[in-house]
Amino acid sequence: MAPFDVLASLAMDIYLPVVPAMPAIMGTSPPVIQLTxxxxxxxxxxxxxxxxxxSIRIGRRPVLLAGAVLFAAASLGAxxxxxxxxxxxxxxxxxVGASAALVATFATVRDVYADRPEGVVIYGLFSSMLAxxxxxxxxxxxxxxNNFGWRAIFIxxxxxxxxxILNAAFRWHETRPAGQAVVRRSVLPIFASLQFWTYTLAxxxxxxxxxxxxxxxxxxxxxxxxxxxxxxxxAFATVAAVMIVITxxxxxxxxxxxxxxxxxxxxxLLLCGxxxxxxxxxxxxxxxxxxxxxxxxxxxxxxLTASVTANGALAGFDDIxxxxxxxxxxxxxxxxxxxxxxxxxVLNGDSAWPLIGYAAAxxxxxxxxxxxxxxxxxxxxx
Numbered sequence: 001m002a003p004f005d006v007l008a009s010l011a012m013d014i015y016l017p018v019v020p021a022m023p024a025i026m027g028t029s030p031p032v033i034q035l036t037x038x039x040x041x042x043x044x045x046x047x048x049x050x051x052x053x054x055s056i057r058i059g060r061r062p063v064l065l066a067g068a069v070l071f072a073a074a075s076l077g078a079x080x081x082x083x084x085x086x087x088x089x090x091x092x093x094x095x096v097g098a099s100a101a102l103v104a105t106f107a108t109v110r111d112v113y114a115d116r117p118e119g120v121v122i123y124g125l126f127s128s129m130l131a132x133x134x135x136x137x138x139x140x141x142x143x144x145x146n147n148f149g150w151r152a153i154f155i156x157x158x159x160x161x162x163x164x165i166l167n168a169a170f171r172w173h174e175t176r177p178a179g180q181a182v183v184r185r186s187v188l189p190i191f192a193s194l195q196f197w198t199y200t201l202a203x204x205x206x207x208x209x210x211x212x213x214x215x216x217x218x219x220x221x222x223x224x225x226x227x228x229x230x231x232x233x234x235a236f237a238t239v240a241a242v243m244i245v246i247t248x249x250x251x252x253x254x255x256x257x258x259x260x261x262x263x264x265x266x267x268x269l270l271l272c273g274x275x276x277x278x279x280x281x282x283x284x285x286x287x288x289x290x291x292x293x294x295x296x297x298x299x300x301x302x303x304l305t306a307s308v309t310a311n312g313a314l315a316g317f318d319d320i321x322x323x324x325x326x327x328x329x330x331x332x333x334x335x336x337x338x339x340x341x342x343x344x345x346v347l348n349g350d351s352a353w354p355l356i357g358y359a360a361a362x363x364x365x366x367x368x369x370x371x372x373x374x375x376x377x378x379x380x381x382x
Contacts, residue, residue, distance in 0.1 A: 001105045003164035004068060005126050006133060008098035011075070011157055012040055012214075013137030016236065017229040018150040019218040025150065028084035030219070031345050035088050037215055038341040040095040045333020047099025048326040052107070060104040060111065061174045065165065067100025072161035079154035094157075111175035131247055134214075135240035138233035145229060187323045198369035199312035200328050202263045204335040205362035206305040209270055209298055211340045212358045213239070217291070219350040225286040235292050242296045246303040253304060259312040262304045264370055267363040269301025274360040277352040291352060298359060 015036075018025075022033045055063040074097055077090035109122055144152050190196055217236055221227040227235065254262050273294045280290025310328065317324040339362075343354040 001108060001122075002126070002129060003160070003167075004064070004098075004101040004105050006129055007071065007157065007160060007164065008044065008102050009133040010137050010160075011071075011094055011098060012037070013134050014141035014144075014153055014157070016138045016214055016218055017142040017222075017233055018145050018153065019215075020222045021150070022087075026081070026084040026087055030349055032084050032088065034215060034341060034344055034349065036091040037211075038337045039088070039092045040098075041211055041340075042333050042337035043092060043095035044099050044102065045329045045331075045337075047096065047103055048329045051100045051103040052326050055104055055107050056176065059174045059176045060108050061168075061172055063100050064104035064108075064168060064172065067097045067104065068161055068165045068168065069097070070094075071097030071101060072158045072165065073097075075154045075158035075161065079151040079158070108172075108175045111177060131240070131244045135237040135244065138236045139230070142229040142233040187327070190317060190324050190327055193316070194369065195315065195373050196313045196317075196324070196328075198366060198373055199259075199263065199309040200331050201335065201362065201369070202267070202305050202366045203309035203313070203328070204332045204339075205270060205359070205366050206266065206302040206309070207332060208336040208340045208362060209355065209359045210302055211336050212343055212355045213295055213298075215340065215344045216349050216352070216354050220286045220291055220352065223350055225291075235288055238292060239295050239299050242299040243303050246300050247307075250303055250307040254308055259308040260370055260373065262308045263312065263366065266301040266303075266305030267367045267370075269304065270298055270359045270363040273298035273301065274356045274363070277356050281352045281356070286352075295355075 019033060019037070022028075022036075023030050026033070051063055051067070071094055074090045074093035078087055078094060081087035081090060113122060141153055144156060214236070218232060221232045221235060222229065257265060276294035276297060277291070280287075280294060284290050310325075313328050314324045340354075340358055343358040347353040347357050
């Protein structure tokens, strides 16, 4: 299962070093190239709602294999593109394939390990692997581009898919429980829950901050600060490294502060990072100190928040857990893809302002919702 988990994330991160060059290569504008990031992010979340029911009806194995083959084919299609329209379409198809493979992967974990302790271990391993992808992906992308050109990035993604597909074709057995049927229960309680919305928006604030960061970082550091693609990738990797280190201590922080306390501190750190970015934007030119170091502060807030929001958002929905999880990821991806892209497009994507605007606005929105959750909990307690 691991290769599909890694490839879905790698397809986003390995491509970052060449993003500033793609408008000239494809003869288009930066906002169009931004779609290749935004649509990928949105599709990964929307696929939770689309491919989950399909995997229940026809099985995990066909969804996984079809998705993986589509991912490989779309990667080759992207590599062969010379204009913007087919490139954007192939990136979207690549995301569709990655989303299908991810849904089948995690459904398989639930099928096999739902009542076994190994399930927690596997989810932990997946999370650890994904934490390293943003650290190594851009560096790999820069090295590949410098030696073989940008098309080689997508050829490598397709090539890495082949052994994963062959391995799965022979060794991945169907795990859908026999006779499983679609049980229809109302999902209205999910959308009526203030707690669900507050913590889902908190997750959107955290993941969206990172999304806007990697959407703007190539243009800020390569185009404006004059970083080489490799130097940019190393600077980017330091943010991922901070997140990896903080993840090691997240459990202790959560045990001490609880879900609401961790989210409140996470939002405070996002606001603090936004203030530091604003000062750097006003007082100096783009640099490691004015752009990357404030992002270290935000990275701590991202980890604190993302560590607990699922537990907060999904609490009380055990009877419709599958639907709640799907909507949790779907809404997050839509918020991030829409609001994040709007921020990058409207607030000058080659500056820190999109990151400042998105992080500050979302952090303040979530911070306003947390007291409402506490007041409702106290009211019920009486």
